[in-house]
Amino acid sequence: MKNYYLFLASMLLICNAGVAQYQVSTEVQPKNALLEEFTGINCGNCPDAHKIVANLLLAQEHTVYAIAIHSGYYASPFPDQPDFRTEEGETLDATFVAGSGYPCGMINRHIFAGSIPIMSRSNWTLCAKEIHQEDAPVNLYVTATYSAADAQLSVHVEGYYTSDVDAEQNLLTVALTQNNIKGPQSGGGVGSDYVHQHMLRDYLTPLWGDTISDCTAGTYFTKDYTYTVPEYINDVAVEPAELEVIVFIANDKTDVLNVTGVKPTCEGLELPLAAEISAYRIPVQGTYGFNFYELYLRNKSNETLTSAQFDVTVNGTTMQCLWEGEIAPLATSYIKVPVDQASLIETSNDYSIQLTAVNGEAYDGNTIDGTFRGPAVSTPKTLIELRTDLYADENTWCIKDADGNIIYNYGPYETNLKEVYNEIAELEADKTYCFEVTDAWANGVQSPRGYFKLYDDSNGLVAQQLEITGHGYRSFFTTSATAGINKLATSGDFAVSYNKSAREINITPASAGNDYAVAVYNLSGVLMAQGNNITAIPVTSKGAYIIRITTGNDDTQIFKIITN
Structure with a gap:
């Protein structure tokens, strides 16, 4: 059942004198991506797909928009479960899914391979990026306002064609989604407290959209809708503060030309400070x-x-x-x-x-x-080895100080080339730094697998990350007081050295009579030895060790010793 009516619809070809009334951009822009995800509360693999969607939206806000369509066999509720399905969702499932396994989805309803637009979750990110590399033939702009006084949602849509579209007509669709709906989810691990996002609740247009008949370059169009927001849909509460409006335009039922979205401004909605x-x-x-x-x-x-x-x-x-x-x-x-x-x-x-x-x-x-x-220990001169994947244009590699300021930027590196690069950082002594790699599309450095390794100036391994997933990874390290630390490290209070013949680490205080505690760790952070006021620590294997010495006034000093 539909709870909408078309308030005003108009198609206008505007001369230059009238352009000022429009907010939609007239500049050629990259095409945004619409991810229509088919999911269900009894689908055990769907939480993994939800994470992919969440990461993608977080990484590419205002570029990727999602609609979670609860439909099909896995969305059919048991007697004690809520019903998140919609009639429109079932129609979309019957039209596009065609027996494909769940979870699955579509990016702009475009056929990237095979004969149908449906694809597995492993392809969503790469296909969304591919779509975004295209120019959009039509730009969209949307505003939405919810009035608590009469439960009316008012939506204003503008469009502008930057190029001709080879079609007799386009179809404009306005969908309503809702965030933060608690309910059950197989594989979610939290019972009925799983939080569902971007859930399809209704459409403000017919399922396949309203007709846009003039699709030539330089054409503007506007459409306005009002929708009475119900308290419940299928006995599931509708929370106005959690609604989102998704607007997209397509060639017939497939090939979405562009998409945008907005969270409505809520007027008269009394929400306590939270x-x-x-x-x-x-x-x-x-x-x-x-x-x-x-x-x-x-x-x-x-x-x-x-x-x-x-x-x-x-x-x-x-x-x-x-x-x-x-x-x-x-x-x-x-x-x-x-x-x-x-x-x-x-x-x-x-x-x-x-x-x-x-x-x-x-x-x-x-x-x-x-x-x-705690941070690892390196030297002021730190060596970096990193390997990119085929999508190096998605990544940033940098060193930041403890306040988050970028000290070094590395790259940009060549895309479509998996390559190993060696870099150097000349840093201040006795400081904390962060080596950071980020990924703009939240799919890590995985095609093929990339990595980074940090070394001190004696080529001792400081840190490494061989699996960079999601939005990226950070590795923190402090720089020693001296430029070179190998078999001897000193500070004003202690000298730490390795006695190869005795196979032990020796600690020599600068002055006698001061109490101190010693803890020795390997580079994996495993505690190897500890004690108070000790001066000799047996070493049973070669490698690098971190020695942490804490004095009676809680002053902590860190040393790194390499044994062989």
Whole structure:
């Protein structure tokens, strides 16, 4: 059943004097990608597909748009399950899926291989990128407003043809999706608390769209729709604050020419002050050493967020940290939470971040927690070996300092060429740095598999990452006080050396009588030995070792020794 009506539809060929009233761009732009994902709550492999969609949308915001269509056998609910299906979704399933396995999907309803547009999830990212490399023959612009007073959703669409389209007509479709719907999901691992995103709820147009009859270059068109937002669809609540409008234009039923989307502005919707944090797209993993934590802060209210306070706990020590900025109502933004944690970081670390206040008001927010290892140890001269894949244009490679400032940029490297490159970084001593690789399309360095390795100036391995997936990877390291550390390392308080004949590491304090604790780790972070006031540590195998010495005043010094 449809709950829409066409409020105003017009096709106009505009002279230059009338162009100013339009917001749609007249410049040739890259084509955006529409991902129509066929999914179901009883599909065990579908959560993996949902992750691909989430990463793709996060990496390519305003380039890729998604509609999750719950349809077919795997979406059929059991008696105690919600029904996320729609009549239109079932029609799309019957038209396109044709017995293909779930999960599956389409990118712009385009046939990339074979005879149908349906493809497996492993191809979504590459096909979306291929689409985005084309010029769009028609540009789209959309605004949407929801009025709580009468539950009316008003949508305004504009289009402009930058080139002729070889078709008698195009079809303009306006779809309504909803985010953050909790429900069951096979393979989700959280029972009925799985959070579904981009779920198709309804269409504001007929399923196959409204006709656009003049498809010649220089033509504008506008269409306006109103839609009465129901409280429920199939007994599943409709939350106006979670709605998104997706607009796309196609040649007949296939070959989407362009797509865009917008989250409606909500007027008169009373939403109390509330917020939520989520992890950054490159999560804290492996080693870590920034002077801040990166988060996404979601404003769930109709107030503008200007500040947020956090309790950041590292190894049992809690710090109150403040972020200040501006996040519009119902919007989500990337933020940095500054934290003075350098003195707290040990070899193995536990951390948690809890949202405790928003806009100066106490708030019992959610918590993100995890573990990480302290930075590895290198020399001021650090050597880098990296291998690219065939899509090097998607990647950035750089070194950042502890404040996140870029110190070195490497590349750009040649695409369509898997190649090994060797780079050098000349860095300051006694500083923490991050080697970072990112991927613009959230599919890592995997075609074929790339990697990076970091070495000190004695060619000792500092760190390596042989599997770079998703949005990328970071590896943190500190630079030693001396330019070369091999069999002898010194500071003002200690000298650390390797005695080959005795096969032991010797620690010599600069002055007697001072208490200190020693911990010895291999480069994998495994504790090999520890003790108080020890001066000799037996070594049973060749390799590199990290020696951490902590004095009575909690001053920590780190040394690296290579044995042979």
